[in-house]
Amino acid sequence: PVRLHDGPPARPEETAKQVAAAFEEAYGLQPAGVWRAPGRVNLIGEHTDYNDGLVLPMALPWGVSLALAPTDDGVVEARSAQRPGEPVRFAPAGLDARAPSVTGWAAYVAGVFWALREEGHLADDALGARILLDSDLPVGAALSSSAALECAVLLALVDALGLSGLAADQRAMVRLAQSAENRFVGAPTGILDQSASLRCKEGHALFLDCRSEGARNVPLPLEEAGLRLLIIDTRVEHKHTESGYGDRREECERAARALGVPALRDVEDLAGALQRLDDPVLRRRVQHVVTEIHRVNAVVGLLRAGRTAEIGAVFNGSHLSLRDQFEVSCPELDVAVDTAARKGARGARMTGGGFGGSAIALVAEDRLEAVCAGVAAAFAERRWKAPDFRVAVPAAGARRVDW
Numbered sequence: 478p479v480r481l482h483d484g485p486p487a488r489p490e491e492t493a494k495q496v497a498a499a500f501e502e503a504y505g506l507q508p509a510g511v512w513r514a515p516g517r518v519n520l521i522g523e524h525t526d527y528n529d530g531l532v533l534p535m536a537l538p539w540g541v542s543l544a545l546a547p548t549d550d551g552v553v554e555a556r557s558a559q560r561p562g563e564p565v566r567f568a569p570a571g572l573d574a575r576a577p578s579v580t581g582w583a584a585y586v587a588g589v590f591w592a593l594r595e596e597g598h599l600a601d602d603a604l605g606a607r608i609l610l611d612s613d614l615p616v617g618a619a620l621s622s623s624a625a626l627e628c629a630v631l632l633a634l635v636d637a638l639g640l641s642g643l644a645a646d647q648r649a650m651v652r653l654a655q656s657a658e659n660r661f662v663g664a665p666t667g668i669l670d671q672s673a674s675l676r677c678k679e680g681h682a683l684f685l686d687c688r689s690e691g692a693r694n695v696p697l698p699l700e701e702a703g704l705r706l707l708i709i710d711t712r713v714e715h716k717h718t719e720s721g722y723g724d725r726r727e728e729c730e731r732a733a734r735a736l737g738v739p740a741l742r743d744v745e746d747l748a749g750a751l752q753r754l755d756d757p758v759l760r761r762r763v764q765h766v767v768t769e770i771h772r773v774n775a776v777v778g779l780l781r782a783g784r785t786a787e788i789g790a791v792f793n794g795s796h797l798s799l800r801d802q803f804e805v806s807c808p809e810l811d812v813a814v815d816t817a818a819r820k821g822a823r824g825a826r827m828t829g830g831g832f833g834g835s836a837i838a839l840v841a842e843d844r845l846e847a848v849c850a851g852v853a854a855a856f857a858e859r860r861w862k863a864p865d866f867r868v869a870v871p872a873a874g875a876r877r878v879d880w
């Protein structure tokens with residue numbers, strides 16, 4: 478039998494207690510608190526966020542837990558349980574986005590300090606911090622480990638420093654975390670991941686309009702419908718800083734300019750728009766974005782009507798569109814999706830940016846074992862790395878965790 482990844486995730490309170498103890502041991506002082514920000518899967522609405530479109534993510538029970546204490550020595554020292562013996566130090570007042578001196582995982586930490594200073598929230602040059610973090614999210618699996626890290630740092634600072642204006646404004650928090658990623662780390666992402674990490678609710682998906690930033694928490698009663706949401710991590714690492722993601726974004730912007738609309742969200746007559754574009758590549762990109770936005774509305778409609786199992790068919794359509802029109806899938810994602818469907822999943826699709834990472838499959842409880850076994854066998858036949866399986870439930874957004 479195929480074993481699911483490590484069983485259920487650790488209880489956040491248990492993790493918080495361990496992270497606080499590790500913090501005290503590393504720094505010899507008490508943290509001001511422990512905060513936790515989750516990763517996400519996007520149920521539908523892929524590559525629509527930077528086209529001002531609609532998305533429907535849910536937060537995962539896996540995430541980044543982080544202990545923090547502010548200091549007045551002007552230095553941030555950060556440690557990660559995943560990189561023992563590698564503390565990173567930087568002075569927030571000396572950070573420069575044009576000449577980044579902090580790289581790797583710590584760039585996401587530094588990016589948040591940089592963005593807070595840039596927006597005028599951290600004027601004091603003497604402000605520093607001690608940070609210790611622990612993550613149970615795989616890196617490069619398209620489950621949003623970077624946004625979870627940014628959001629954990631941001632929420633911890635907002636809370637520990639009493640930045641009440643920001644604390645009361647989730648949209649501003651999202652934009653700040655996005656600016657850390659876009660302008661400091663250099664990955665041109667939209668607002669999907671940070672919104673999911675900060676704004677999701679337990680038991681719900683987040684129906685987000687990326688233009689107005691208005692959002693609703695939509696109930697997602699998977700278990701009640703006898704369904705499981707399976708995450709298949711292909712273990713092909715994806716990165717947003719590499720060219721594919723930026724190229725797609727640029728193609729969408731070019732198509733919107735050619736069509737004379739502010740964003741592809743504004744294309745009303747798809748057939749007419751396709752006729753007006755000469756470039757077949759741009760036609761494919763537009764076809765995906767416009768139909769994907771319709772698919773988000775379709776899934777929300779089905780959920781509201783209590784027809785939960787039927788969202789699987791819409792997942793299948795989304796995957797084909799991402800594979801053939803937007804061209805961001807890869808052989809491992811295609812095999813995971815096709816095999817899941819053949820073994821009885823109600824639907825499956827790649828999730829996140831693509832070019833590797835994870836697929837999601839909606840599976841009836843009694844087909845779970847067969848789907849996992851089928852996908853594992855299909856990967857083994859091709860001599861690919863064994864995929865990693867997790868069953869996800871819609872979890873809470875970022876919060877302080879007391880124990």
Ligand code: GAF
Binds near residue numbers: 523524670830
């Ligand atoms: C990545 C990005 F970070 C998101 O902003 C979004 O564009 C997604 O890819 C594709 O839907 O996760």
